[in-house]
Amino acid sequence: MSEKVGILTGGGDCPGLNAVIRSVVRKATEAYNYKIIGFIAGWRGIMDMQFEPLDRDRVQGIIHRGGTIIKTSRTNPLIEKGGIRKILENFGKLELAGLIAVGGEDTLGVAKALYDEGLPVVGVPKTIDNDLSGTDYTFGYDTAISIATDAIDRVHTTAESHNRVMVVEVMGRHTGWIAIGAGLAGAADLILIPEKPIDIEHICRIIKKRHDHGRDFSVVVVAEGAKFKPGPDGDERVIMLKKDVDEFGHVYLGGIGNVVADEIEKRTGFEARVVILGHVQRGGSPTAFDRVLATRFGVAAIDLVNKGEFGVMTALRGNRIVPIPLAEAVAGLKYVSEDIYEVAETFFG
Numbered sequence: 001m002s003e004k005v006g007i008l009t010g011g012g013d014c015p016g017l018n019a020v021i022r023s024v025v026r027k028a029t030e031a032y033n034y035k036i037i038g039f040i041a042g043w044r045g046i047m048d049m050q051f052e053p054l055d056r057d058r059v060q061g062i063i064h065r066g067g068t069i070i071k072t073s074r075t076n077p078l079i080e081k082g083g084i085r086k087i088l089e090n091f092g093k094l095e096l097a098g099l100i101a102v103g104g105e106d107t108l109g110v111a112k113a114l115y116d117e118g119l120p121v122v123g124v125p126k127t128i129d130n131d132l133s134g135t136d137y138t139f140g141y142d143t144a145i146s147i148a149t150d151a152i153d154r155v156h157t158t159a160e161s162h163n164r165v166m167v168v169e170v171m172g173r174h175t176g177w178i179a180i181g182a183g184l185a186g187a188a189d190l191i192l193i194p195e196k197p198i199d200i201e202h203i204c205r206i207i208k209k210r211h212d213h214g215r216d217f218s219v220v221v222v223a224e225g226a227k228f229k230p231g232p233d234g235d236e237r238v239i240m241l242k243k244d245v246d247e248f249g250h251v252y253l254g255g256i257g258n259v260v261a262d263e264i265e266k267r268t269g270f271e272a273r274v275v276i277l278g279h280v281q282r283g284g285s286p287t288a289f290d291r292v293l294a295t296r297f298g299v300a301a302i303d304l305v306n307k308g309e310f311g312v313m314t315a316l317r318g319n320r321i322v323p324i325p326l327a328e329a330v331a332g333l334k335y336v337s338e339d340i341y342e343v344a345e346t347f348f349g
Contacts, residue, residue, distance in 0.1 A: 003034055003096075004037055004094060005028060005037075005097050006037050006098070007039070007101075008038070008042050008043065008070065009042060010075070010103035011042070011072060012104070013067045015140050015143040015283075016126070017140075018059075018067070019062075019291045020126075020301075021038065021059060021062070021102075022062055022063050023296075023297075024100060025054045025055065026056065030056075037053055037054065042075050042103070042107065043076070043077045043083075043087070045071075046087050047075070066282075066286065067283075078110055088114075088117060100121070100301045104129070105132060108125070108313060112311075119310075120308075121311070123301075124298065124314050126138060126139060128143070131333045131335070132329060132330075132333075133329055133330070134329045135329070136318065139297065140286070141181070143285075144282070145185065147280060148168070149185040152187075155275055156219055163217050164270070164271045165207060165268075165270050165272040165273070166275065167221075167257045167260050167275070168188070169222050169224055169256060169277065170182060170277050171277070172223030174335075176192075176194055178281065179221050179222065180340060184343070186221070188219045188221040189219050190349075191348075192220065192223065195335050196226075198260070199229050204264060207220075207264060211270065222256055222260050224257075296316075300314040300323075312326060
């Protein structure tokens with residue numbers, strides 16, 4: 001009888017998830033004779049014993065599809081009563097040889113906690129934000145910046161036609177990788193990221209200077225998690241859609257673009273408009289780069305399971321896929337470095 005291996009996808013959906021699933025199934029079934037079961041909706045699936053068998057026919061033709069065929073959720077078993085115990089018990093009932101958890105900092109943080117409790121788990125890094133430590137790139141990022149760059153290209157023409165300031169809000173809760181990548185590629189005139197608190201007076205001076213020199217339009221890219229410089233009370237302004245938090249304690253961000261545009265229009269007198277890309281950045285087909293990277297991660301993950309190497313995450317280091325400890329992967333976020341931001345600043349104004 002073949003051994004069974006589980007796989008789940010957690011957190012926000014991301015282009016390339018299906019490519020990971022496909023590569024795990026193909027390598028597992030054809031090279032190692034494993035049976036793969038996919039847990040439905042992330043950690044919720046293993047807690048509630050909701051799963052489906054995954055074979056070659058099930059993963060046929062999915063490499064180009066966005067989203068995930070086994071669904072996802074932001075379920076956090078660490079805060080659910082008896083959540084860890086349920087997962088360990090159900091894992092034992094299913095007699096699994098290992099589990100592959102595909103996700104970002106939250107999903108892999110849970111994976112690390114479960115590994116510490118004895119669960120044989122391998123992580124695969126997934127986030128469009130590209131902010132996971134230990135890996136040069138996460139799949140989904142290339143697709144997200146490609147979508148955002150295309151939007152910025154389109155915004156340029158309408159900004160120039162109407163002599164407007166166009167503010168494009170992109171994703172990026174804690175880090176500005178999408179804003180920097182798309183802003184540089186799309187020739188944005190200003191890029192605002194969480195790592196650098198916004199000095200609105202400085203921003204407006206740059207925009208006014210552009211107009212003084214005959215460049216009577218501007219494109220500003222802002223990450224959703226960007227904050228304003230602390231006010232007199234010492235607090236940074238964080239713009240939220242609502243005051244609720246998800247199961248991992250994250251607030252629902254969004255709306256910073258509107259605030260920035262309002263401040264620019266009020267302080268400069270120039271007409272400002274906003275484009276909020278939102279979940280468009282997560283959707284649709286992954287780029288070729290993300291399909292290949294996700295495929296390599298999936299193959300490496302099932303290879304690690306077969307070797308019995310658990311408590312690790314697949315990571316891209318240079319051109320190679322290597323295992324790194326989950327503890328290292330979730331130890332801290334990867335922020336936009338000063339040297340990359342300085343490159344972007346070269347083109348401000």
